[in-house]
Amino acid sequence: MSDYPIIRWNEAGEEKSARWRSKNDAPPPKRVIIADDRITADAAYRLACEGNALLWRGDFQNARQLLQALARRADKKPRKRKTIKTIPGAAEAFHLHRQRQSQRARTLGMLLLPFNADHSIPLRRAPDVRPACLDVYDTGTEPYVISLRELQGLIGAYEWRKRGIDIPALGARIHPHYGVFAPIRNEYVGLVANASLPSRTMTHSVAFDIGTGSGVLAAVLAGRCIERIVATDLDLRALDCARENLTRLGLARQVELFQADLFPAGHASLIVCNPPWIPARPSSPLEHAIFDLEGRMLRGFLNGLAAHLVPDGEGWLILSDFAEHLGLRSRAELLAAINAAGLRVLTKSDVKPHHPRSTDAQDPFHAARAAELTSLWRLAAK
DSSP, rough: OTOOOOEEETTTEEEEEEOOOOOOOOOOSEEEEEEEETTHHHHHHHHHTTTTEEEEEEEEHHHHHHHHHHHHHHHHHHOOSSSOOOOOOOOHHHHHHHHHHHHHHHHHHEEEEEEEETOOOOOTTTTOOHHHHHHHHHSSOEEEEEHHHHHHHHHHHHHHHOOEEEEEETTEOOOTTTTTTOOOHHHHHEEEEEEEOOOGGSSEEEEEEOTTTHHHHHHHHHHHOOOOEEEEEHHHHHHHHHHHHHHHHTTTTTTTEOOOOOOOOSOOOEEOOOSSSSSSSSSSSGGGTTBOGGGHHOOOOOOHHHHHHHEEEEEEEEOHHHHHHSSSOHHHHHHHHHTTTTTTEEEEEEEOOOOOGGGGGTTTTTTHHHOEEEEEEEEEEE
């Protein structure tokens, strides 16, 4: 607990303090005000927008209702201004949307909850959240404070981990951990499951899974009788998650897990990678599987691929073209990056996403989502 920062506040004329925890890397609030059931939603929203954190001392269920009221105010559309502004393009609109979402998250994150050292909440009608907290946080010896919004994320992730996500192409369930990309939209898994394997795997049955996350693609490759799979990830949480899933599926002996930034040592006849598909800065560690500033992982995979392929081996790049529809990356730029890495495109197969947002006409980027395709690019060295 000594690694966690301390937040301080005044309560009933006394100076008090507690440890601040945030798996989202949210900074500790500088100003903390005590709040309870008597505060109105308008007053709470004004204080939160001004940068004041509200440490809740009232009924837990009332705190949940207050957070919902704060979200409604944050989502309220501003009044139209009389001044005429230039209509932003898709890329600019996307960045403005991200800025608004980031501000929204900061505001809603200002409603704080106290916790005892054993992860229990000392509030009326508070649920028992100790299993969800123990799943993410280490065993503590001191009371601490987190935001109610982060707690809701912890609980949601814990439920996903318990229930698991059905992966039709795998014929099994994957159980994601908190902070590890959950393969909810898993059309891409079917691409890997159905593509014909490179002929080179018949004589050199070794595959790499770069950025394995939950281990779902490593599991698919193991199910396709690849004798040896090396799965890498830089995040230790992802490696723990993949190890648990592969053990549950009885594939732990077939898949080796290594902490690495992209490639392990050696060569493979098949190297698979599903990098973040939007070249933009992630606003929290939880977004690293989706957002990657300047496409660092994509470029790193392409630039290192040829050096790790055996002769006649293939690299399978799984990538959504959502960024192309937003104007954040063009198809020409992607093809140029492939060519510059000494690679050539063998074939490309596509699948249309089926997640709910792809058909939500109210989504601000509905046109881009409706046109989105996820592709498996089969690449080989020149």
